[in-house]
Amino acid sequence: xxxxxxxxxxxxCKKREYYxxxxxxxxxxxxxxxxxxxxxxxKDLIWEQYTGLKDKNGVEVYEGDIVExxxxxxxxxxxxxxxxxxxxEYAAFVWIPFEExxxxxxxxxxxxxxxSLKQQGExxxxxxxxxxxxxxxxxxx
Numbered sequence: 001x002x003x004x005x006x007x008x009x010x011x012x013c014k015k016r017e018y019y020x021x022x023x024x025x026x027x028x029x030x031x032x033x034x035x036x037x038x039x040x041x042x043k044d045l046i047w048e049q050y051t052g053l054k055d056k057n058g059v060e061v062y063e064g065d066i067v068e069x070x071x072x073x074x075x076x077x078x079x080x081x082x083x084x085x086x087x088x089e090y091a092a093f094v095w096i097p098f099e100e101x102x103x104x105x106x107x108x109x110x111x112x113x114x115x116s117l118k119q120q121g122e123x124x125x126x127x128x129x130x131x132x133x134x135x136x137x138x139x140x141x
Contacts, residue, residue, distance in 0.1 A: 008050035010062055011036075012134050015044040019134075046134075051086060051093040059129045063088055066131045066139045067095055085133060085140070095127070098140055 009029060011021040013036070020040070021032040048063040055061055065086045070079055084097035131139045 006050060006052065008060070008062075010048050010050075012046040012048065012064070013040060013044055014046065015040065017134070020045075049088065053093075055127050055129045056125045057128060061086060061093075061127075061129055062132070063093070064133045065129045066133065066136060067127045068130050069095065069097075070126045083130065083139060 009021070010019050011033065012018075013020045020036045021029060046064075051061045051063070053061045055067065061067065063086050066083055067086055068081050068083045070081055082097045082099060084095045087094055087096055130136070133140065
């Protein structure tokens, strides 16, 4: 992961059910945040940080994004596309699939289900942001 990544956030408002802040620079972000903070309770806000990575289409990947990954079966080389969510755990951004797969057909039958985004690499051609947990909860099923 690039250690000089841009520090960006987006803020979901539970009360209003949309992203109230998505700043391109820290100054823009804080200007927007301060404007909303005057009439929103902090408990209404969920902060999500930019991972520093972009998906195969150049879309920035944030915590809470639902990402589809391309995998291949070890036995048949058949591709499949599991979806998972981006979270920050153990001091790293990780992709955690919605369905655990532990058979011999999986890409890594021992520990494929939790992949550090550092392992994915920047500009990954294997992952695609398909939504986020707030605006697209149906994708988590």
